[in-house]
Amino acid sequence: KIVVDVPNKVSEIQPTMWGVFFEDINMGADGGIYAELIKNRSFEFAKPLMGWNIEYPAEAKKEVIVKLRHEGEILVQNRMDKTSANPRYLTVTVNNTQKGELGLSNEGFKGMGFKSGLRYDFSVLARVITGSVKMHIELLNAKKEVIGSTLVTPNTKEWSKIESSFNALASEPKGTFRIWFEGTGVVDLDMISLFPSDTWKGRKGGMRADMIQLLADMKPGFVRFPGGCIVEGFDLNNRYQWKKTLGPIEERQLIMNRWNIEFTHRPAPDYFQTFGLGFFEYFQLCDDIGAAPLPILNCGMACQFNSAEVVPLDQLQPYIDDALDLIEFANGDVSTKWGKTRADMGHPAPFNLTMMGIGNENWGPQYVERLKIFTKAIKAKYPTMKIVNSSGIDPESRIFQHLNTELRAMNADIIDEHYYNKPEWFLKNASRYDSYDRNGSKVFAGEYAAQSVQTVSPNNKNTWQCAMSEAAFMTGLERNAAVVSMASYAPLFAHADGWQWTPDLIWVDNLRSYGTPNYYVQKLYSNNKGTHVLPITESGSTIAGKDSLYAAAAWDKNANEVIIKVVNVSEKAQNHELSLAGVKKLDPKAKTFVMQKDNLNEVNSFENATNVSPAEQDITVDVKKKTINLSLPAKSFIVYR
Ligand code: AHR
Numbered sequence: 001k002i003v004v005d006v007p008n009k010v011s012e013i014q015p016t017m018w019g020v021f022f023e024d025i026n027m028g029a030d031g032g033i034y035a036e037l038i039k040n041r042s043f044e045f046a047k048p049l050m051g052w053n054i055e056y057p058a059e060a061k062k063e064v065i066v067k068l069r070h071e072g073e074i075l076v077q078n079r080m081d082k083t084s085a086n087p088r089y090l091t092v093t094v095n096n097t098q099k100g101e102l103g104l105s106n107e108g109f110k111g112m113g114f115k116s117g118l119r120y121d122f123s124v125l126a127r128v129i130t131g132s133v134k135m136h137i138e139l140l141n142a143k144k145e146v147i148g149s150t151l152v153t154p155n156t157k158e159w160s161k162i163e164s165s166f167n168a169l170a171s172e173p174k175g176t177f178r179i180w181f182e183g184t185g186v187v188d189l190d191m192i193s194l195f196p197s198d199t200w201k202g203r204k205g206g207m208r209a210d211m212i213q214l215l216a217d218m219k220p221g222f223v224r225f226p227g228g229c230i231v232e233g234f235d236l237n238n239r240y241q242w243k244k245t246l247g248p249i250e251e252r253q254l255i256m257n258r259w260n261i262e263f264t265h266r267p268a269p270d271y272f273q274t275f276g277l278g279f280f281e282y283f284q285l286c287d288d289i290g291a292a293p294l295p296i297l298n299c300g301m302a303c304q305f306n307s308a309e310v311v312p313l314d315q316l317q318p319y320i321d322d323a324l325d326l327i328e329f330a331n332g333d334v335s336t337k338w339g340k341t342r343a344d345m346g347h348p349a350p351f352n353l354t355m356m357g358i359g360n361e362n363w364g365p366q367y368v369e370r371l372k373i374f375t376k377a378i379k380a381k382y383p384t385m386k387i388v389n390s391s392g393i394d395p396e397s398r399i400f401q402h403l404n405t406e407l408r409a410m411n412a413d414i415i416d417e418h419y420y421n422k423p424e425w426f427l428k429n430a431s432r433y434d435s436y437d438r439n440g441s442k443v444f445a446g447e448y449a450a451q452s453v454q455t456v457s458p459n460n461k462n463t464w465q466c467a468m469s470e471a472a473f474m475t476g477l478e479r480n481a482a483v484v485s486m487a488s489y490a491p492l493f494a495h496a497d498g499w500q501w502t503p504d505l506i507w508v509d510n511l512r513s514y515g516t517p518n519y520y521v522q523k524l525y526s527n528n529k530g531t532h533v534l535p536i537t538e539s540g541s542t543i544a545g546k547d548s549l550y551a552a553a554a555w556d557k558n559a560n561e562v563i564i565k566v567v568n569v570s571e572k573a574q575n576h577e578l579s580l581a582g583v584k585k586l587d588p589k590a591k592t593f594v595m596q597k598d599n600l601n602e603v604n605s606f607e608n609a610t611n612v613s614p615a616e617q618d619i620t621v622d623v624k625k626k627t628i629n630l631s632l633p634a635k636s637f638i639v640y641r
């Protein structure tokens with residue numbers, strides 16, 4: 001018999017318990033949630049015209065094209081000495097040129113998604129050097145037919161922003177963008193941009209609404225950003241520097257993305273972080289969806305999977321200043337330098353930052369000595385700020401275990417543990433935190449995902465087996481909420497045509513997005529979190545693998561409901577009576593959310609997006625006996641409320 005001891009509130013469950021981990025990997029930001037459709041809008045990628053093509057009449061002979069190029073109709077200028085953030089721009093020279101004779105096209109991020117009837121906002125920074133040059137702006141479908149157009153004519157001698165909005169007349173998942181130049185004259189162009197108007201909250205230049213909605217639906221307790229390895233960078237030069245991601249977008253200096261690598265069979269040589277999405281926007285996103293912000297900062301070490309580059313200890317101060325200034329940026333009032341910056345960007349109210357991470361997957365004595373310096377400085381100025389420490393990626397390794405012990409001895413506030421492993425590992429580790437000291441450092445399970453094949457294999461799939469094993473493991477996280485204060489699956493997003501890492505929680509293409517079975521598991525946990533852990537036992541023991549069952553129970557003080565989560569990973573259906581011991585009064589109706597598949601290899605897809613997803617059902621409670629019947633199909637995860 002299974003018993004939930006209802007009056008016995010073992011510990012609180014933190015509001016932050018289930019959150020999300022965001023990183024610009026797999027085209028998560030550029031080409032993902034950042035809705036900009038033009039790739040390399042400011043010509044600052046490694047090669048200035050990456051993503052762009054110079055267009056000539058279809059019938060133009062090769063020699064003509066070569067000649068035109070040599071005469072410099074389209075020149076890339078580099079004003080390096082004047083601005084280091086955005087040095088390049090284009091000079092376009094035309095001479096009695098007709099529409100269709102000279103143009104530029106942009107391929108987008110694996111194409112561009114256009115929606116019929118939707119407004120698109122085009123903008124460009126331009127200045128006229130001589131004459132008059134018209135720009136015919138066009139959206140093209142995959143057959144290169146025009147499905148939307150507008151016309152702009154730069155008319156200022158100084159740089160100014162020209163904007164024009166127009167509708168797409170047809171839908172297209174793999175569209176492109178083109179400009180034809182017409183007239184006689186010379187113009188300079190920069191920041192050529194195109195956004196759909198249906199962004200999240202309708203913000204101009206904002207985020208892709210369908211992707212953010214999937215996050216909002218999870219009601220995450222926190223958002224960890226901006227990564228991941230991109231915090232660390234290939235080298236220190238390539239690290240994420242939040243101060244460079246603020247202010248007008250044309251002044252945000254882009255860098256190569258740390259995931260611009262030939263890691264899998266899908267290399268991404270043109271993967272850059274343009275920072276159209278920067279720290280202000282991440283904080284704003286947290287605000288929008290009611291999640292606590294969890295920024296992670298570089299600790300003075302580059303990614304240890306790439307290099308062993310560290311900043312000398314006597315030169316660590318700028319890194320520490322970044323941490324202190326970030327707290328002021330998030331929480332300081334408008335009389336402070338960074339508080340004013342936040343207010344000037346449109347958010348005078350504080351962002352209520354309560355925690356921050358120092359380092360991502362950093363280890364060794366170099367990490368510990370840097371972390372100590374950071375911690376001392378942050379706590380001296382902001383004693384209540386909670387600091388998340390990193391303990392690495394492989395819990396079975398000596399490095400991980402040694403560091404974990406050392407951080408606990410240092411009384412770390414929160415220790416970030418990462419594990420990418422086979423489904424069996426997750427089942428075996430459902431009791432991982434049962435023995436952790438309740439009074440010691442808290443745990444942030446900051447990155448985890450069951451791997452169907454092996455870590456970072458291109459063949460990994462988001463199968464029901466993986467999702468179910470995570471659901472089983474998560475009963476152990478919830479049961480140990482006294483120790484585990486936060487957890488997040490990783491990575492979050494992946495573009496079907498451009499990814500570096502599998503599996504991932506949410507898959508997208510240029511127009512569509514869907515949650516994997518793992519997404520629905522995360523969402524069920526987060527939407528049915530509860531406020532306090534209740535003991536759930538069978539014959540006095542926790543339910544963590546015996547008879548292939550895993551279970552956790554919680555009380556939600558706001559809804560005054562008991563929430564029970566049970567995972568049956570066996571091949572057989574099981575029936576159990578569950579007794580709600582000590583409960584005074586019960587509603588005869590209960591609700592269940594059932595995820596079940598006989599075939600462990602089932603997945604979701606664009607075509608069948610909710611193939612593996614919860615079904616809601618009502619069940620009755622025996623109010624006299626104070627029991628419910630747990631009818632657990634084989635290979636199922638059920639939430640009872
Ligand atoms: O989630 C993908 C990567 O896995 C993260 O960037 C890194 O922290 C980990 O190694």
